[in-house]
Amino acid sequence: MAENRDIEEIFSKSVRAGRRTYFFDVRSTRADDYYMTVTESKRDFNEDGTPFYKKHKIYLYKEDFAKFKEALNEVSDYIIKEKGEEVITNTEGKKNDITENTVEVKKEKIEIKKEIKAEVKPEIKEETSSDFTEVNFDDLGKD
Helix, strand or coil: CCCCCCCCEEEEEEEEECCEEEEEEEEECCCCCEEEEEEEEEEEECCCCCEEEEEEEEEEEHHHHHHHHHHHHHHHHHHHHHHCCCCCECCCCCECCHHHHHHHHHHHHHHHHHHHHHHCCCCCCCCCCCCCCCCCHHHCCCC
């Protein structure tokens, strides 16, 4: 039988970053040890304009902290070394955002598909051929 227990948040820290918020939460295991969850929450909108939040969560356990911190530091240092700390913007002056660009591309694809559907009309071609031999049946049988 599944145990019905409340997951207590021991400690929490949030980081607001534009349209995203990152939550770093300390939780407790059944053995009363601690682990961390990192949740990315991003506000988005339904087609009717009502807002909703997309959430992505990862679980980090103590045995992985050192490797995780090392990789995070290494990748962060590489990016800063190669591109600096200044945010690079695209030609429209917006921050580069893979998710936003993907949504725009998807919307564009949908519009293109609508246009293609509107333009495609069934076409029936009548094939005519001039490669034939004319036969006069009146000439047959006259001998």
